[in-house]
Structure formats: C-alpha cells, structure tokens
Amino acid sequence: MKFSKFYIFFMLILASVKAQDRPNIVYIICDDLGYGDVQVLNRENGKIPTPQIDKIAKAGMVFTDAHSGSSVCTPSRYGVLTGRYAWRSRLQKGVLSGGDELDPLISENQLTVPEMLKKYGYNTAAIGKWHLGFKFVNEKGEPYEIYEDKKVIGPPIGAIVPDGPITRGFNSYVGFHHSRVMKTVIKDDKVVDKMPPIKMLQFLSNHATDYIAAEATKKEPFFLYLALNSPHSPVVPSEKWQGKSGMGAYADFVMETDDVVGQVMEALEQNGIAENTLVFFTSDNGSSAPVAKAGKLEKEFGHYPSAHLRGYKSDIWEGGHRIPFIVKWPGKIEANTNNDELICLTSLMATCADITGITIPEEAAEDSYSILPLLTNKKAKSDYEYVVHHSINGKFSIRNRKWKLEFTPGSGGWTAPNDKKAREIGLPQIQLYNMIKDEGETNNVYAQHPRVVKKLTNRLKEIVDNGRTTEGKLQDNDVPVDIFKVGK
Numbered sequence: 001m002k003f004s005k006f007y008i009f010f011m012l013i014l015a016s017v018k019a020q021d022r023p024n025i026v027y028i029i030c031d032d033l034g035y036g037d038v039q040v041l042n043r044e045n046g047k048i049p050t051p052q053i054d055k056i057a058k059a060g061m062v063f064t065d066a067h068s069g070s071s072v073c074t075p076s077r078y079g080v081l082t083g084r085y086a087w088r089s090r091l092q093k094g095v096l097s098g099g100d101e102l103d104p105l106i107s108e109n110q111l112t113v114p115e116m117l118k119k120y121g122y123n124t125a126a127i128g129k130w131h132l133g134f135k136f137v138n139e140k141g142e143p144y145e146i147y148e149d150k151k152v153i154g155p156p157i158g159a160i161v162p163d164g165p166i167t168r169g170f171n172s173y174v175g176f177h178h179s180r181v182m183k184t185v186i187k188d189d190k191v192v193d194k195m196p197p198i199k200m201l202q203f204l205s206n207h208a209t210d211y212i213a214a215e216a217t218k219k220e221p222f223f224l225y226l227a228l229n230s231p232h233s234p235v236v237p238s239e240k241w242q243g244k245s246g247m248g249a250y251a252d253f254v255m256e257t258d259d260v261v262g263q264v265m266e267a268l269e270q271n272g273i274a275e276n277t278l279v280f281f282t283s284d285n286g287s288s289a290p291v292a293k294a295g296k297l298e299k300e301f302g303h304y305p306s307a308h309l310r311g312y313k314s315d316i317w318e319g320g321h322r323i324p325f326i327v328k329w330p331g332k333i334e335a336n337t338n339n340d341e342l343i344c345l346t347s348l349m350a351t352c353a354d355i356t357g358i359t360i361p362e363e364a365a366e367d368s369y370s371i372l373p374l375l376t377n378k379k380a381k382s383d384y385e386y387v388v389h390h391s392i393n394g395k396f397s398i399r400n401r402k403w404k405l406e407f408t409p410g411s412g413g414w415t416a417p418n419d420k421k422a423r424e425i426g427l428p429q430i431q432l433y434n435m436i437k438d439e440g441e442t443n444n445v446y447a448q449h450p451r452v453v454k455k456l457t458n459r460l461k462e463i464v465d466n467g468r469t470t471e472g473k474l475q476d477n478d479v480p481v482d483i484f485k486v487g488k
Contacts, residue, residue: 022221022356023329024277025117026212027348028264029080029225030257030324031073031129031179031232034287036307037254038324047303048251052262053326056281060328061337061375067399068285068345069367070390071313071320071413073178074131076284076345077227078105081112081132081168083349083360083368085388088467088477093394096133096178104133104163111364113349115169117223120356124172125211126165128204128227131178134164136191146181154184159191170225174207176200179232198236200229205260209267216271223352226264230257233291247301250292278329278355282345286320288313289415310441314392314413316406317441321389333375341382342401347371350470366468366475386459386469393419396483398460399435405446405456406431407484432456 036042039050040057041064068076074095075086089105096102106112114124136144136155141162144155165173166188173189176182182200185193195203208226215222230253237244237252241259245251261281268274287294287305289312297303311317325343327333346367353360354370369383389397391412398405406412409429410422417425432446432453446453460483467475 022121024215024221024273025122025223025280025352026264026268026277027080027223027225027280028228028261028282029077030228030281030283031230032285032288032291032313033231033254033257033283033324034292034305034307034312035309035319035322035324036304037231037287038326040326041324042304042307045302045304045307047247047297047301048245048254050254050258052258052265053281053324055262056265056279056328057326057336059330059335060279060326061333061339063325063327063343064338064340066282066323066325066343066345067387067389068283068321068323069388071285071311071315072392073129073232073284074105074133075390077130077132079344079346079367080284080348081114081225082106082110083113083346083365084110085346085367085390085469087388087390087394087396087481088366090479092479092481093390094392096131097180102133102135104168106132106168108167111349111361112169113352114171114223114225116349116358116360116364117352117356118169118171120358121220123215123218123220123222124170124225125222126170126173126175126225126227127207127211128175128225129178129229130165130173130175130227132168134161134177136160136184137162152180154181154194155191157191157193161186161189161191164189172211175204175227176229179229179234182229182234197229197234198238200236201256201260202238204228205263208264212264212267212273213271216273228257228260230254230260231287231292233288235291247297247303248293251297251301251303275330278332279327280348281324281326281328283323284345285323286311286313286315308440311411311413311415314411315415316389316391316395316397316408316412317415318404318439319415320391320411320413327375329375334378337378339374339378341374341380342384342387342399343369343371343374343382344384344387347384351375362472363475366470366472369470386463388460388463388469394485395419396460396485398456398463400456402434402436403449403452403456404433404435404441405453405460406433 078086306319309318311319350368350370373380395408395412
C-alpha cells in the first residue's frame with residue numbers, strides 16, 4: 001500500500017513536470033500579408049513600419065524561404081491544420097465561398113493539429129477567420145441561403161454551425177467564415193452577433209488576449225490558432241490608425257495588424273508565460289496587388305509588398321506563396337537569427353508532434369516535415385527537399401533549393417500575363433527558373449535544362465501519385481489530380 005501511494009504521488013509529480021515542459025503554442029496567421037510588407041524581410045523597399053513583428057524577429061528566427069502550399073487562402077489554411085496539400089482534396093482550384101450547401105474541406109476522419117494536441121492534454125482554441133467550409137442551418141437542420149442575387153445577406157443571429165472548428169479539434173472558437181460574411185460573428189457553433197468589419201481586428205485581438213489571460217491560470221498547456229482578418233479586403237483600419245502611414249488605407253491596415261500582434265505578445269509577457277510559449281508568425285499567402293494598390297505603393301512611396309519577388313497573391317510565382325515566417329521560443333531558439341532553408345506551412349503538425357513526442361498516424365500529415373531541428377540547430381538542413389505550389393487557377397509548380405518548375409505559361413493567377421494572354425503571345429507552356437541566381441523569376445531557362453525539367457516533372461508525378469511526400473504507406477488523393485492542366 002505504501003509503495004502504491006508513493007508511486008501515485010511520483011506519477012503526479014512527473015505529470016506536473018511534463019505539463020510544464022510542454023510549451024504553449026500560439027500560431028498567428030495574417031491574411032494576405034506580403035513578404036515585403038514586413039520590414040525585417042524588406043529593408044530596402046519596405047516602407048511600412050512593423051516594429052512589433054520586427055521585435056519578434058529580433059528575439060527569434062526569421063525564415064527567408066518559407067512558403068504556403070498555395071497562393072490563396074482556403075488551401076493554405078487546410079495545409080496548416082492538416083499537414084496535407086489541399087490539392088489532394090476535392091478543392092482543385094480557387095477557394096471555398098462558404099455557407100449554405102458547402103461541406104467542410106477537412107473531413108471528419110482527418111487528423112488536425114488541434115485534435116492531435118488535444119489528445120495530448122492541450123486546450124485548443126481558434127480565433128478569427130476559418131474559410132474551410134461549414135453550413136449555417138436552423139434548428140431543423142435546414143440550410144440558410146447566405147447569398148441573394150449574388151449579394152451577401154448572411155444568416156441570422158441564432159443560426160447553427162453544425163460542422164465548424166469545434167468539430168475539427170478545437171475546444172472553442174470565435175470568429176467568422178470568410179471576408180464576404182465577416183459581419184457574421186460565430187461563437188463555437190452558433191451565430192451570436194453582427195459586427196461592422198472595421199471592428200473585427202481589435203475584436204479578435206481582445207478575444208486572443210483574454211484567452212491567454214484565462215489559460216495562464218491553468219495547469220494544462222494551450223494551442224491558440226489566431227487567424228487575423230487583415231490586411232485582406234475589406235481594408236478597414238480603425239479610426240485610430242487611419243492616415244497613420246501616409247501611404248493609404250492598406251499601409252494603415254498593415255500598421256494596425258502589427259500593433260495587434262504586439263498586443264498578443266504583450267499578453268504573453270504580462271501573464272508570465274512568454275518564456276514557455278512557442279510563437280509562430282506568418283501569412284496565408286502573398287499580398288493582393290489590387291487590394292494593396294501595389295502599383296501606387298511602388299511608384300509613389302517605394303514600397304514593394306512582394307519585395308524583390310515576382311507576382312502576388314493568386315500567382316504561381318514567388319510573390320504568391322513566399323511568406324513571412326518568424327518563430328520565437330525563448331531558451332530554445334537563438335535570438336536574432338536568420339534561416340534560409342526551404343520550408344512550407346504544412347510543417348506545423350509534424351513540428352508539434354516532434355516537440356511533444358506524439359507519433360503521427362501513417363494516414364495523417366502526408367506532406368508535413370518537422371522544422372524543430374531547424375529551430376534548435378542553425379546548422380540543420382530542411383527535410384523539405386521539395387515543396388509543391390498551387391495557384392488560384394490550379395496550376396502547379398515544384399521547387400527544390402536550386403530549381404523551380406512551373407506548369408503554366410503565365411502567372412497562373414491574376415498578374416499579367418495571365419495564362420490566356422501568355423498563350424496568345426506564344427510563351428512556353430512551362431517555366432524553369434534557377435532560384436539561386438534568379439529569385440525574381442525573370443529568365444526562363446527550361447530549354448537549356450531538359451534533364452532538370454524531366455527530373456522535376458517525374459518527382460512531382462511521384463508526389464501526386466503516392467498520395468504523400470513523407471515516408472510511409474502510400475495514400476489515396478480524394479480526387480484525380482491533373483498536374484498539367486494545359487489550356488485550362
């Protein structure tokens with residue numbers, strides 16, 4: 001009996017120590033924040049002040065070759081939360097519009113980061129933009145129409161969300177589905193309010209800081225997925241920030257976004273948990289040229305939202321999917337360090353599993369590699385030998401450290417020349433760039449390197465056909481995947 005009591009006491013102490021060793025994890029993902037919108041990544045041509053984000057960089061590690069799996073929102077977020085490229089799902093191009101008849105993109109039996117962490121004792125919360133599909137229904141389960149003659153009417157207060165974030169691994173949720181229904185505020189599984197979009201950013205910040213304060217009093221660690229609405233359209237800086245930049249509303253909104261990031265970081269400090277909190281800061285894709293009014297920012301103010309990179313949100317070019325990615329973890333990550341290894345946003349699940357000692361099932365996280373070695377050892381090399389990209393029109397590219405092969409004659413998105421125009425003017429059907437010499441993707445060298453083209457094409461086919469990039473049992477994609485889409 002004495003031994004039994006001692007053993008129980010010992011196990012309780014051990015559990016307590018393990019709980020303290022497990023870091024809290026905060027994942028801040030901005031909406032359409034360009035690589036060049038962050039000062040620390042664009043010293044020469046970044047004119048918008050971002051002191052709070054730069055402060056994270058000074059205390060942590062800045063990745064200069066980090067990518068989303070897609071150049072638009074829904075598929076990028078799918079990759080973050082599942083560790084799987086979204087083109088393996090039914091979504092072969094574009095984004096989800098959200099609402100009445102739309103099923104979630106993440107299936108019920110698909111493991112997510114929050115579900116995995118919750119099983120390991122983490123409290124999990126999502127705050128902000130979801131954009132991964134759910135329905136609005138009444139008490140009878142009948143869907144509400146949220147569009148009328150292409151105009152957004154939205155569901156009423158009290159509408160039920162039966163298949164939202166809290167059914168995909170999160171203990172709690174507050175936020176909205178996507179920008180066109182931003183006025184509709186959801187808490188857990190119900191519409192609870194209607195809010196002007198201009199108030200949304202600070203609303204999300206308030207909920208995040210309140211959540212941090214509440215969780216700081218608990219023994220269990222937490223995972224906070226904070227998906228900001230900015231600087232995506234509608235570009236609505238609050239009154240306090242209007243005119244601050246002197247460069248227009250988009251720049252004002254970026255400055256306010258930076259301030260909100262600072263509020264979250266300050267909440268960690270004030271509640272005494274900053275030292276045991278791993279913070280990721282990133283964006284879902286590149287900046288939107290029409291929303292940012294990029295031409296005006298570049299010509300009149302010398303600010304380049306994509307920095308030295310070609311293209312913007314939607315495109316297969318680097319400006320569409322190379323994103324800010326900064327990580328802070330006091331005592332684990334050396335402060336003020338840069339890392340130029342190739343990584344992808346699909347890394348979160350494997351990284352969290354690596355940190356916590358969780359074994360990921362073979363049928364999950366098919367495209368997720370841990371970046372923990374990179375965070376803790378500056379000399380470590382990335383396991384992302386290849387990263388696959390996808391444009392808004394569903395055009396593919398495959399990238400390794402040196403080469404990038406693109407299966408489209410144009411941007412694959414909105415930037416000129418788009419694919420139709422590129423075909424009309426007779427541009428080659430594929431593009432190959434040497435990313436060591438030509439990060440700006442200005443010199444298509446596909447004709448000079450047929451062996452490289454063949455090797456990368458075959459590797460992309462393998463990645464698609466195998467249903468995974470990582471080692472393990474071959475998996476099925478949800479639908480047939482066409483990597484060429486020539487003329488489409």
